[in-house]
Amino acid sequence: MNTTRLLCCLGYILLAPFIGGLLDGIDRKLSARMQGRTGPSILQPFYDIIKLFHKQIFLVNHSQFFLVGSYLVFVIFSGALMFAGYDLLMSFFALTTAAMFLVLASCSTHSPFSAMASQRELLQMMSYEPMVLLACVGFYLATGSFQVSDIIQSNLSPIVFLPGFFIGFVYILTIKMRKSPFDISTAHHAHQEMVRGVTTEMVGSLYAITQIAEWYENVMLLGIVALFFINGNPISWPLAILGVLFVYFLETLIDNTTARLKWSKVLSSAWLVTLLFGGLNLLVLDLMIKYR
Amino acid sequence: MAKFLPFTGTVLHNLFHKPVTTSYPFVPKEYPERTRGHVEVDMETCLLCGLCSKSCPPRAIHVDRDTHTWSIHRFDCVQCGYCVQKCPKHCLSIVPGYPEPGAEKKLDIYHKPEAIEMKMGQVTVDLSKCVYCTLCAKKCPNEAITVDRAAKTWEIDHHKCLRCSLCVNNCPRHALEIREEEGGFKHPQADLNQCVFCTLCAKKCPASALTVDRATKTWKLNEKECVGCGACAEHCPKGCITMRPAST
Amino acid sequence: MAKQTVVPFGPQHPVLPEPIHLDLVLEDETVVEAVPSIGYVHRGLEKLVEKKDFNEMVYVAERICGICSFMHGMGYCEAVEHIMHVDVPARAKYLRTLWCEMSRLHSHLLWLGLLADAFGFESLFMQSWRMREKILDMFEASTGGRVIFSVNRIGGVLKDIPPEMLRDFLKRFDDMGADLRRLTRTFLDDYSVNERLRDVGFLTKEQALSLGAVGPMLRASGVCYDVRKTGYAAYGDLEVEPVVSTIGDSYARCQVRIGELFQSLDLIRQVGEKMPTGPIAVPVKGNPEGEFFMRCEQPRGEAVYYVRANGTKNLDRMRVRTPTFANIPAMLQTLKGSQLADVPLLILTIDPCISCTER
Known part of the structure; x- marks a missing residue:
């Protein structure tokens, strides 16, 4: 059992950046085709990262390196926790810590753009955190455990009990992945009032690290999406991968069919969805357990 | 009233159809025939009169009568086509095909072929034939000729004269000619x-x-x-x- | 009162296609005041009249801006033609009108794309520009240039559009109508776009008039004013009815410009029906002497060309009052009290052309 955990953990640490980068490349290609463009090669994100590492570094504040490094470490830590099959709750809180380090890194630069963007990043965290925590609770109620290793051994896929949670989670995934209607603190294309948001002042390899951390984070988030589908039956695994790919396609599609909203709308709509879908689902689940 | 995601149809249509962009410059672009790409000069007919260089708005064209060259700064040229309009011999044309991008500005120099040596002579008038019709003065691109019908005078400013021979060719009485210099004093x-x-x-x-x-x-x-x-x-x-x- | 911060916006900012600088005084994310500074792309084009003769100036005038280049060239030509009492042939006038309306189409499509980009709708931006590309192709086929056309001269135009090319163009414009309707539906009806455009950046009719707004900015605030009604070029023979909206917010400005897209298509159809035959230019003798104010309606609004000539081949003075210059005070008014997230959008709703403004 312990060797499996170790292997999964190592697998995540070594493979996640490649999977994340590849997914990013696919996203770019899909977006390009949706816009009628030929688009870059699928490997373009890797070329970009390599190029970023060759750039000269300008540090506005020397603590930035430490903070960005911590962001990466905590993202990897939270992902490793989850993929090794440990506590989901623990992993989510580690992810929140990671996000905090990113905000600190962006705050430390004194640039008005990144300062405002870090405020917005905090607002974003406020909008998605309730749903993230609710999802945790949902998994517990559906399977009776916070341990990922137990969740994947359940008889039925958690999504059967958690359709509302799933919708809510996909909704906040758009915020987490910085996709179009909700990319208020940083967008994948910089044509916005915050320039490049929290990463405005990050240069060269520093920016490359945030990019890699983002890939780790994306893989972990998609892992949670997969968790909704996986049960004790091995057939559920390919189904889960299909589900993940569908969700990813959906995110790209939404990115390409909506305008960016303002932060107040992001906050209110995220909470509304959380309350409506997550809350109702929680209520129903609670009643089911009580009268089982 | 407000619709939810009405753009999805267009996006999905794009996704499943060929992209409209091409891999330029690997796939060359086809230009319509009127495209103003770059200026071409026919040195065989060019007189080096310098009218193009004088009328060029960005002053991209340089004409040197001493070295018999016509040169153009390709990156200064704005492809307006005014030189083509102004050329008295119609030896300039503007054709498709943009200049190649480059790291530095360079001058494209064209030499007048040796075989067609320039006539460096002067325009002279045979006043017995001249009827002072002023056609030569009107045709002169550089206003070098002044003709006064009343006073019956015909004057030429040899410094202004470009020796383009437009006046000689247009004189209805064949009173004008360009006389070659012997030895050239x-x-x-x-x-x-x-x-x-x-x-x-x-x-x-x-x-x-x-x-x-x-x-x-x-x-x-x-x-x-x-x-x-x-x-x-x-x-x-x-x-x-x-x-x-x-x-x- | 919240702490005030000053955010430098521009001259180099991803949102801005051209350099203009705004000092945004913010309270949290609310803009209290916007202080503009311009002058980053001043090229001294007006001064060039001293160096270039009045025929050469046509090419300088049309290079004031890359988007309404045709109208700049035409405005200057018509001003000089008026001084010199040149009677431009009817066909030249119609050709000018056709190219004017094509310019308006491509300019408004460019604007729609930039607007989409400002509210973060990248695919809509691409789609708008894709449609604009079709018009640029037609420009290239008929004039030889994609953005700078160089077909105007004092006394007419330099290139004719043969009948078969004109027929082909008219057919392409007919097909474009359906595509345009599909595209503009997203701008007018989409939930998220509405969320960004509606009730943002109000400009009342009184404000628009007192701040001297022009063009779609003025018409979106309910003022029925379109210089095309004065009948320059061939507009006198055509039916032009200004597109007006009374709401006065960003949505109204978008609506007016979309309305003008279809109006341009209609005008092009009218031009196609009435296109006269005959010469496209008349020879012009002598030098101009006198002065004249020429007004024309550019995509961005009313532009004024003042020309004074002294009988030599160089003009005394040429002055261009461009629409963006007139719209900047109105833009500052809409910026006051807006959210930072709306700033790019509000800057764009005047359709700024900084090269025009600074010449």
Whole structure:
């Protein structure tokens, strides 16, 4: 059992950046085709990262390196926790810590753009955190455990009990992945009032690290999406991968069919969805357990 | 009222159809025939009259009658086509195909073929044939000719004359011709803005036709003494002396 | 009162296609005041009249801006033609009108794309520009240039559009109508776009008039004013009815410009029906002497060309009052009290052309 955990953990640490980068490349290609463009090669994100590492570094504040490094470490830590099959709750809180380090890194630069963007990043965290925590609770109620290793051994896929949670989670995934209607603190294309948001002042390899951390984070988030589908039956695994790919396609599609909203709308709509879908689902689940 | 994601149809349509962008420059673009890409010159008919260079809004064209060259700064050219309109011999054309991008600006130089040597002669008039119709003056691209019908005078400013032969070709009475110079008698002319009054030219002059005074900054040529040998121009350290056809 | 911060916006900012600088005084994310400074792309084009003769100036005038280049060239030509009492042939006038309306189409499509980009709708931006590309192709086929056309001259135009090319163009414009309707539906009806455009950056009719707004900015605030009604070029023979909206917010400005897209298509159809035959230019003799104010309606609004000539081949003075210059005070008014997230959008709703403004 312990060797499996170790292997999964190592697998995540070594493979996640490649999977994340590849997914990013696919996203770019899909977006390009949706816009009628030929688009870059699928490997373009890797070329970009390599190029970023060759750039000269300008540090506005020397603590930035430490903070960005911590962001990466905590993202990897939270992902490793989850993929090794440990506590989901623990992993989510580690992810929140990671996000905090990113905000600190962006705050430390004194640039008005990144300062405002870090405020917005905090607002974003406020909008998605309730749903993230609710999802945790949902998994517990559906399977009776916070341990990922137990969740994947359940008889039925958690999504059967958690359709509302799933919708809510996909909704906040758009915020987490910085996709179009909700990319208020940083967008994948910089044509916005915050320039490049929290990463405005990050240069060269520093920016490359945030990019890699983002890939780790994306893989972990998609892992949670997969968790909704996986049960004790091995057939559920390919189904889960299909589900993940569908969700990813959906995110790209939404990115390409909506305008960016303002932060107040992001906050209110995220909470509304959380309350409506997550809350109702929680209520129903609670009643089911009580009268089982 | 407000619709939810109405753009999805278009996006999905794009996704499942061929992209509209091409891999330019790997797939070359086809230009319509009217595209103003770059200026081309036909040096065989070009007279080096310099009208194109004078009318060029960004001054990208340079014409040098001494070295018989027509040159263009490709990156300065704005492809407006005004030179094509102005060319009296229609030897300029603007054709598709943009100039290649480059790391530095360079001059494209075109030489007039040796075989077609320029006529450096002067326009002369046979006043017995001339009826003072002023057609030559109207055709002259550089306003070098002045004709007064009432006073029956015909004058040409040889410095302004471009020797484009438009007047000769258009004269209804064939009263004009360009007379080739025999040996080419020329007088030196100094650009006094550049001259440092070093007196070297005066010293070298075999006919002592030049008087240069450093104190009063004067440079004088005795035209009667001058033999037009060009020694002064050859020895001028500033290169400010040019040999020009005698004005009369 | 919240702490005030000053955010430098521009001259180099990803949102801005051209350099203009705004000092945004913010309270949290609310803009209290916007202080503009311009002058980053001043090229001294007006001064060039001293160096270039009045025929050469046509090419300088049309290079004032890359988007309404045709109208700049035409405005200057018509001003000089008026001084010199040149009677431009009817066909030249119609050709000018056709190219004017094509310019308006491509300019408004460019604007729609930039607007989409400002509210973060990248695919809509691409789609708008894709449609604009079709018009640029037609420009290239008929004039030889994609953005700078160089077809105007004092006394007419330099290139004719043969009948078969004109027929082909008219057919392409007919097909474009359906595509345009599909595209503009997203701008007018989409939920998220509405969320960004509606009730943002109000400009009342009184404000628009007193701040001297022009063009779609003015018409979106309910003022029915379109210089095309004065009948320059061939507009006198055509039916032009200004597109007006009374709401006065960003949505109204978008609506007016979309309305003008279809109006341009209609005008092009009218031009196609009435296109006269005959010469496209008349020879012009002598030098101009006198002065004249020429007004024309550019995509961005009313532009004024003042020309004074003294009988030599160089003009005394040429002055261009461009629409963006007139719209900047109105833009500052809409910026006051807006959210930072709306700033790019509000800057764009005047359709700024900084090269025009600074010449």
